[in-house]
Amino acid sequence: MLYLLFTADSFRESTLDELAKISGYKIIDEYRNLIIADLKSPNVERRLDRSVFVYSYFPIASAVKLKKGDYTEFLRKQIKKLKISKDTKLKLECYDINCKRGYSAKEIEIAIGSHLEGKGHNIDIKTPEVLAYVILLNGVCYSGSVKIQGNKNAFVDPFRRYKEKLVSRAEFKIAEAFGTFNIGKVQTAIDLGAAPGGWSLYLARKGSAVVAIDGAELDVKAIKSNSVDVIKTAKILDMENLKPKSVVHLKLNVDKAIKKLGVGQVDLLANDMNMGGINSSKAVLRYWRFLKKGGVLLMTVKCMRRNVLKYVKEVEGELGGKFSNMQLKVLPHNRQEVTLFAKRI
Protein backbone atom coordinates (compact mmCIF):
# COMPACT_ATOMS: atom_id res chain seq x y z
CA MET A 1 0.00 0.00 0.00
CA LEU A 2 1.33 3.46 -0.91
CA TYR A 3 1.31 6.29 1.61
CA LEU A 4 2.24 9.94 1.45
CA LEU A 5 4.20 10.59 4.63
CA PHE A 6 5.10 13.98 6.04
CA THR A 7 8.30 13.96 8.04
CA ALA A 8 10.74 16.60 9.29
CA ASP A 9 13.84 17.32 7.20
CA SER A 10 16.11 17.37 10.20
CA PHE A 11 14.87 13.97 11.39
CA ARG A 12 15.07 12.22 8.06
CA GLU A 13 17.46 9.47 9.13
CA SER A 14 15.47 8.78 12.29
CA THR A 15 12.27 8.70 10.23
CA LEU A 16 13.68 6.05 7.95
CA ASP A 17 14.82 4.03 10.99
CA GLU A 18 11.28 4.29 12.39
CA LEU A 19 9.74 3.19 9.10
CA ALA A 20 12.05 0.21 8.98
CA LYS A 21 10.75 -0.79 12.43
CA ILE A 22 7.10 -0.29 11.48
CA SER A 23 7.29 -2.32 8.31
CA GLY A 24 9.45 -3.04 5.35
CA TYR A 25 9.27 0.05 3.16
CA LYS A 26 10.33 1.13 -0.26
CA ILE A 27 10.65 4.81 -1.15
CA ILE A 28 8.76 5.43 -4.36
CA ASP A 29 9.20 9.20 -4.53
CA GLU A 30 10.37 12.00 -2.30
CA TYR A 31 10.61 15.77 -2.03
CA ARG A 32 11.96 17.64 1.00
CA ASN A 33 9.95 16.37 3.96
CA LEU A 34 7.48 14.33 1.91
CA ILE A 35 7.95 10.68 1.12
CA ILE A 36 5.77 8.42 -0.96
CA ALA A 37 6.54 5.03 0.53
CA ASP A 38 5.28 1.56 -0.09
CA LEU A 39 4.58 0.08 3.34
CA LYS A 40 3.78 -3.58 3.44
CA SER A 41 2.93 -4.72 6.94
CA PRO A 42 -0.67 -5.09 8.19
CA ASN A 43 -2.13 -2.50 10.65
CA VAL A 44 0.42 -0.06 9.40
CA GLU A 45 -1.89 2.95 9.89
CA ARG A 46 -2.20 2.34 13.60
CA ARG A 47 1.55 2.03 13.88
CA LEU A 48 2.15 5.17 11.85
CA ASP A 49 -0.11 7.01 14.30
CA ARG A 50 2.28 6.10 17.08
CA SER A 51 5.41 6.81 15.10
CA VAL A 52 7.52 9.61 16.52
CA PHE A 53 8.83 10.91 13.25
CA VAL A 54 5.91 10.70 10.88
CA TYR A 55 3.60 13.56 11.73
CA SER A 56 0.90 12.85 9.20
CA TYR A 57 0.19 10.32 6.49
CA PHE A 58 -2.32 9.81 3.73
CA PRO A 59 -3.11 6.57 1.92
CA ILE A 60 -2.65 6.72 -1.83
CA ALA A 61 -5.08 4.75 -3.98
CA SER A 62 -3.58 5.53 -7.35
CA ALA A 63 -0.42 6.99 -8.88
CA VAL A 64 -0.52 8.15 -12.50
CA LYS A 65 2.00 10.11 -14.57
CA LEU A 66 0.77 13.63 -15.34
CA LYS A 67 0.13 14.15 -19.04
CA LYS A 68 -0.04 17.28 -21.15
CA GLY A 69 -3.48 18.43 -22.18
CA ASP A 70 -6.62 19.24 -20.17
CA TYR A 71 -5.28 19.30 -16.69
CA THR A 72 -8.52 19.59 -14.71
CA GLU A 73 -10.14 16.88 -16.84
CA PHE A 74 -7.22 14.62 -15.98
CA LEU A 75 -7.50 15.35 -12.24
CA ARG A 76 -11.27 14.81 -12.34
CA LYS A 77 -10.63 11.33 -13.71
CA GLN A 78 -8.30 10.57 -10.80
CA ILE A 79 -10.99 11.61 -8.30
CA LYS A 80 -13.59 9.55 -10.20
CA LYS A 81 -11.37 6.47 -9.85
CA LEU A 82 -11.82 6.71 -6.06
CA LYS A 83 -15.46 5.67 -6.55
CA ILE A 84 -16.84 7.89 -3.79
CA SER A 85 -20.58 7.47 -3.33
CA LYS A 86 -22.74 10.43 -4.41
CA ASP A 87 -24.40 10.48 -0.97
CA THR A 88 -21.12 11.09 0.83
CA LYS A 89 -20.42 14.65 1.92
CA LEU A 90 -17.22 15.32 0.06
CA LYS A 91 -14.42 17.85 0.32
CA LEU A 92 -11.67 18.07 -2.28
CA GLU A 93 -8.11 19.13 -2.00
CA CYS A 94 -5.51 19.62 -4.66
CA TYR A 95 -2.00 19.85 -3.28
CA ASP A 96 0.45 20.87 -5.96
CA ILE A 97 3.84 20.22 -4.39
CA ASN A 98 6.18 20.93 -7.27
CA CYS A 99 4.39 20.39 -10.57
CA LYS A 100 3.12 24.00 -10.81
CA ARG A 101 0.83 24.14 -13.81
CA GLY A 102 -0.16 27.80 -13.61
CA TYR A 103 -3.43 27.24 -11.73
CA SER A 104 -3.77 27.75 -8.02
CA ALA A 105 -4.79 24.73 -5.95
CA LYS A 106 -7.98 26.59 -5.04
CA GLU A 107 -8.89 27.17 -8.72
CA ILE A 108 -8.47 23.48 -9.40
CA GLU A 109 -10.55 22.51 -6.37
CA ILE A 110 -13.36 24.81 -7.50
CA ALA A 111 -13.21 23.51 -11.08
CA ILE A 112 -13.29 19.86 -10.04
CA GLY A 113 -15.80 20.46 -7.23
CA SER A 114 -18.33 22.23 -9.42
CA HIS A 115 -17.98 19.58 -12.11
CA LEU A 116 -18.66 16.80 -9.57
CA GLU A 117 -21.56 18.78 -8.13
CA GLY A 118 -22.99 18.95 -11.67
CA LYS A 119 -22.76 15.15 -11.77
CA GLY A 120 -24.80 14.81 -8.56
CA HIS A 121 -22.03 14.61 -5.94
CA ASN A 122 -22.62 16.11 -2.50
CA ILE A 123 -19.78 18.65 -2.18
CA ASP A 124 -19.78 19.94 1.39
CA ILE A 125 -16.75 21.86 2.63
CA LYS A 126 -18.31 22.75 6.01
CA THR A 127 -19.26 19.31 7.35
CA PRO A 128 -17.49 16.84 5.08
CA GLU A 129 -17.35 13.09 5.76
CA VAL A 130 -14.62 12.29 3.29
CA LEU A 131 -11.61 14.22 2.06
CA ALA A 132 -10.51 13.29 -1.45
CA TYR A 133 -7.18 14.55 -2.69
CA VAL A 134 -4.94 14.78 -5.67
CA ILE A 135 -1.30 15.38 -4.85
CA LEU A 136 1.06 16.44 -7.60
CA LEU A 137 4.65 15.47 -6.96
CA ASN A 138 7.56 15.13 -9.39
CA GLY A 139 5.30 14.80 -12.44
CA VAL A 140 3.05 12.17 -10.87
CA CYS A 141 -0.53 12.59 -9.66
CA TYR A 142 -1.23 10.63 -6.49
CA SER A 143 -4.86 10.41 -5.42
CA GLY A 144 -6.66 9.00 -2.44
CA SER A 145 -9.32 9.65 0.17
CA VAL A 146 -9.81 9.46 3.94
CA LYS A 147 -12.82 9.62 6.26
CA ILE A 148 -12.70 12.86 8.25
CA GLN A 149 -15.97 12.96 10.21
CA GLY A 150 -17.08 16.53 9.66
CA ASN A 151 -13.69 18.09 10.28
CA LYS A 152 -13.63 21.02 7.91
CA ASN A 153 -10.05 21.80 8.99
CA ALA A 154 -8.71 18.53 7.59
CA PHE A 155 -6.11 19.30 4.95
CA VAL A 156 -3.45 17.26 3.22
CA ASP A 157 -1.24 20.33 2.87
CA PRO A 158 -0.26 21.11 6.49
CA PHE A 159 0.49 24.76 5.82
CA ARG A 160 -3.06 25.54 4.71
CA ARG A 161 -4.43 24.93 8.19
CA TYR A 162 -3.09 28.00 9.90
CA LYS A 163 -3.72 31.47 8.60
CA GLU A 164 -4.09 33.51 11.75
CA LYS A 165 -2.22 36.58 12.95
CA LEU A 166 0.96 35.42 14.63
CA VAL A 167 3.27 36.63 17.37
CA SER A 168 5.92 34.02 16.65
CA ARG A 169 6.44 31.03 14.40
CA ALA A 170 6.18 28.93 17.56
CA GLU A 171 2.43 29.46 17.39
CA PHE A 172 2.30 27.03 14.47
CA LYS A 173 3.74 24.35 16.73
CA ILE A 174 0.97 24.58 19.29
CA ALA A 175 -1.69 24.75 16.58
CA GLU A 176 -0.24 21.61 15.03
CA ALA A 177 -0.09 19.90 18.43
CA PHE A 178 -3.75 20.69 19.11
CA GLY A 179 -4.69 19.15 15.76
CA THR A 180 -2.40 16.13 16.00
CA PHE A 181 -3.23 15.16 19.58
CA ASN A 182 -6.90 16.14 19.37
CA ILE A 183 -6.80 18.48 22.34
CA GLY A 184 -10.22 19.83 23.28
CA LYS A 185 -11.37 22.85 25.28
CA VAL A 186 -8.80 24.38 27.61
CA GLN A 187 -10.15 26.77 30.22
CA THR A 188 -6.92 27.51 32.05
CA ALA A 189 -3.28 26.98 31.19
CA ILE A 190 0.23 27.63 32.45
CA ASP A 191 2.78 28.38 29.73
CA LEU A 192 6.42 27.88 30.77
CA GLY A 193 8.93 29.81 28.63
CA ALA A 194 6.13 31.83 27.08
CA ALA A 195 7.94 34.76 25.44
CA PRO A 196 7.34 36.35 23.00
CA GLY A 197 3.89 34.84 23.51
CA GLY A 198 2.90 32.69 20.52
CA TRP A 199 1.61 29.74 22.54
CA SER A 200 -0.08 31.96 25.13
CA LEU A 201 -1.79 33.94 22.39
CA TYR A 202 -2.98 30.76 20.65
CA LEU A 203 -4.50 29.48 23.89
CA ALA A 204 -6.05 32.81 24.88
CA ARG A 205 -7.48 33.33 21.41
CA LYS A 206 -9.29 30.02 21.86
CA GLY A 207 -10.78 31.35 25.11
CA SER A 208 -8.29 30.17 27.76
CA ALA A 209 -7.02 32.09 30.76
CA VAL A 210 -3.23 31.73 30.51
CA VAL A 211 -0.50 32.22 33.09
CA ALA A 212 2.56 33.04 30.95
CA ILE A 213 5.91 32.52 32.69
CA ASP A 214 9.11 33.91 31.22
CA GLY A 215 11.82 36.34 32.35
CA ALA A 216 11.76 37.81 28.85
CA GLU A 217 9.13 40.25 27.54
CA LEU A 218 5.95 39.24 25.74
CA ASP A 219 5.02 41.00 22.52
CA VAL A 220 2.15 42.78 24.24
CA LYS A 221 1.20 44.90 21.24
CA ALA A 222 0.82 41.92 18.90
CA ILE A 223 -1.10 39.92 21.52
CA LYS A 224 -3.48 42.80 22.22
CA SER A 225 -4.09 43.28 18.50
CA ASN A 226 -5.84 39.88 18.67
CA SER A 227 -8.33 41.21 21.28
CA VAL A 228 -6.59 39.31 24.07
CA ASP A 229 -5.92 41.05 27.42
CA VAL A 230 -2.36 41.04 28.77
CA ILE A 231 -1.68 41.80 32.43
CA LYS A 232 1.81 41.91 33.91
CA THR A 233 1.84 41.15 37.62
CA ALA A 234 4.11 40.29 40.53
CA LYS A 235 1.25 39.39 42.90
CA ILE A 236 0.25 35.92 44.08
CA LEU A 237 -2.24 34.59 41.52
CA ASP A 238 -5.64 33.19 42.39
CA MET A 239 -5.79 30.65 39.58
CA GLU A 240 -9.42 29.84 40.28
CA ASN A 241 -10.48 33.30 39.19
CA LEU A 242 -8.51 34.03 36.06
CA LYS A 243 -10.27 35.87 33.26
CA PRO A 244 -10.94 33.86 30.07
CA LYS A 245 -9.24 35.11 26.89
CA SER A 246 -6.44 36.74 28.84
CA VAL A 247 -2.72 36.33 29.48
CA VAL A 248 -1.24 37.05 32.92
CA HIS A 249 2.51 37.49 32.61
CA LEU A 250 4.79 36.56 35.51
CA LYS A 251 8.05 38.09 34.29
CA LEU A 252 10.25 35.66 36.20
CA ASN A 253 12.09 32.45 35.52
CA VAL A 254 10.29 29.21 36.32
CA ASP A 255 12.00 28.72 39.71
CA LYS A 256 10.85 32.10 41.04
CA ALA A 257 7.46 32.20 39.32
CA ILE A 258 6.24 29.04 41.04
CA LYS A 259 6.11 30.96 44.35
CA LYS A 260 3.55 33.31 42.79
CA LEU A 261 1.01 30.58 42.05
CA GLY A 262 -1.80 30.52 44.56
CA VAL A 263 -4.86 28.25 44.76
CA GLY A 264 -6.18 26.33 41.77
CA GLN A 265 -5.14 23.90 39.08
CA VAL A 266 -5.11 24.27 35.31
CA ASP A 267 -6.26 22.11 32.36
CA LEU A 268 -3.04 22.37 30.38
CA LEU A 269 0.64 22.81 31.18
CA ALA A 270 2.68 24.04 28.21
CA ASN A 271 6.46 24.09 28.12
CA ASP A 272 8.47 25.39 25.18
CA MET A 273 11.54 26.44 27.20
CA ASN A 274 14.79 26.32 25.30
CA MET A 275 16.73 24.00 27.58
CA GLY A 276 17.76 20.33 27.58
CA GLY A 277 15.15 17.61 28.04
CA ILE A 278 16.13 16.65 31.58
CA ASN A 279 16.03 20.20 32.98
CA SER A 280 12.86 20.92 31.08
CA SER A 281 11.24 17.76 32.52
CA LYS A 282 12.38 18.74 36.03
CA ALA A 283 10.59 22.09 35.63
CA VAL A 284 7.46 20.20 34.52
CA LEU A 285 7.64 17.96 37.59
CA ARG A 286 7.82 21.02 39.86
CA TYR A 287 4.66 22.43 38.23
CA TRP A 288 2.93 19.02 38.09
CA ARG A 289 0.78 19.68 41.18
CA PHE A 290 -0.77 22.73 39.47
CA LEU A 291 -2.11 20.54 36.66
CA LYS A 292 -5.50 18.85 37.15
CA LYS A 293 -5.65 15.04 37.12
CA GLY A 294 -6.11 14.05 33.48
CA GLY A 295 -4.84 17.51 32.46
CA VAL A 296 -2.68 17.84 29.36
CA LEU A 297 1.07 18.37 29.23
CA LEU A 298 2.38 19.77 25.97
CA MET A 299 6.12 20.29 25.73
CA THR A 300 8.86 20.45 23.18
CA VAL A 301 11.84 18.18 23.72
CA LYS A 302 14.92 19.87 22.28
CA CYS A 303 17.20 17.36 20.53
CA MET A 304 20.53 17.25 18.80
CA ARG A 305 20.13 15.82 15.34
CA ARG A 306 21.91 12.49 15.73
CA ASN A 307 20.62 11.67 19.17
CA VAL A 308 16.89 12.14 18.89
CA LEU A 309 15.96 8.82 20.43
CA LYS A 310 18.34 9.35 23.35
CA TYR A 311 16.66 12.68 24.26
CA VAL A 312 13.20 11.22 23.86
CA LYS A 313 14.03 8.26 26.12
CA GLU A 314 15.52 10.54 28.80
CA VAL A 315 12.37 12.64 28.96
CA GLU A 316 10.10 9.59 28.95
CA GLY A 317 12.17 8.24 31.85
CA GLU A 318 11.87 11.48 33.86
CA LEU A 319 8.14 11.97 33.33
CA GLY A 320 6.95 8.35 33.16
CA GLY A 321 5.77 7.99 36.77
CA LYS A 322 3.69 11.17 36.77
CA PHE A 323 2.19 11.16 33.25
CA SER A 324 0.43 8.61 31.06
CA ASN A 325 -0.75 8.47 27.40
CA MET A 326 2.64 9.82 26.37
CA GLN A 327 2.96 10.51 22.64
CA LEU A 328 5.81 12.18 20.79
CA LYS A 329 5.66 13.61 17.31
CA VAL A 330 7.74 15.72 14.99
CA LEU A 331 5.28 18.33 13.75
CA PRO A 332 5.73 20.45 10.63
CA HIS A 333 7.15 23.44 12.51
CA ASN A 334 9.37 21.56 14.94
CA ARG A 335 13.05 22.32 14.32
CA GLN A 336 15.56 20.12 16.16
CA GLU A 337 12.85 19.15 18.64
CA VAL A 338 9.97 16.76 19.18
CA THR A 339 6.57 17.70 20.62
CA LEU A 340 5.42 15.64 23.58
CA PHE A 341 1.80 15.16 24.63
CA ALA A 342 0.88 13.44 27.90
CA LYS A 343 -1.84 13.36 30.54
CA ARG A 344 -1.35 13.87 34.26
CA ILE A 345 -1.85 10.72 36.28
Ligand SMILES: C[S@@+](CC[C@H](N)C(=O)[O-])C[C@H]1O[C@@H](n2cnc3c(N)ncnc32)[C@H](O)[C@@H]1O
Ligand atom coordinates in the same frame (compact mmCIF):
# COMPACT_ATOMS: atom_id res chain seq x y z
C1 LIG B 1 11.43 29.03 22.14
S1 LIG B 1 11.09 30.33 23.23
C2 LIG B 1 9.38 30.09 23.54
C3 LIG B 1 8.51 30.56 22.44
C4 LIG B 1 7.07 30.61 22.87
N1 LIG B 1 6.53 29.27 23.10
C5 LIG B 1 6.19 31.31 21.85
O1 LIG B 1 5.26 30.70 21.38
O2 LIG B 1 6.43 32.48 21.57
C6 LIG B 1 11.82 29.79 24.69
C7 LIG B 1 11.61 30.70 25.88
O3 LIG B 1 12.01 30.00 27.05
C8 LIG B 1 12.42 30.96 27.98
N2 LIG B 1 13.15 30.32 29.08
C9 LIG B 1 14.32 29.65 29.02
N3 LIG B 1 14.68 29.27 30.27
C10 LIG B 1 13.71 29.70 31.11
C11 LIG B 1 13.51 29.62 32.54
N4 LIG B 1 14.37 29.02 33.33
N5 LIG B 1 12.38 30.18 33.04
C12 LIG B 1 11.48 30.78 32.26
N6 LIG B 1 11.63 30.90 30.91
C13 LIG B 1 12.74 30.37 30.35
C14 LIG B 1 13.24 31.94 27.15
O4 LIG B 1 13.32 33.20 27.80
C15 LIG B 1 12.46 31.99 25.84
O5 LIG B 1 11.62 33.11 25.80
